[in-house]
Amino acid sequence: MAKIRKQEQGHRYAEQMLCSFGAAPRRPGQDPRCWLEEALAAAQVRAVRHLGNHRFAWTIGPRRLRSRITIAVTGLAAR
Structure with missing residues (x-):
């Protein structure tokens, strides 16, 4: 989204993806923020x-204690 709003590298591809889902192409000079909405x-x-x-x-x-420390994070399983 920010890529399109700020017209950063890769914004054309992101715009094409939205167009492939039914969005109208952005008109020349049209504000990217308005178009995105x-x-x-x-x-x-x-x-x-x-x-x-x-x-x-x-x-x-x-350093000598670091190897004894166990780090566990729950609720962040990879999907």
Whole structure:
């Protein structure tokens, strides 16, 4: 979405994807923000938030104790 709003690299592909779902192509000079709002409605799609692609954890403390520390995170199973 931000890619289209800000006209960043890859915005043309994202716009083509929305058009393939039924959105009208963006007219020359049309504000990308306005077009995106119309395109999402026309394509009958919605934004889905996700938690990100990567998760990292680092242990802290003295090196000799780090190997004894167990790190467990529940509720973040990969899908």
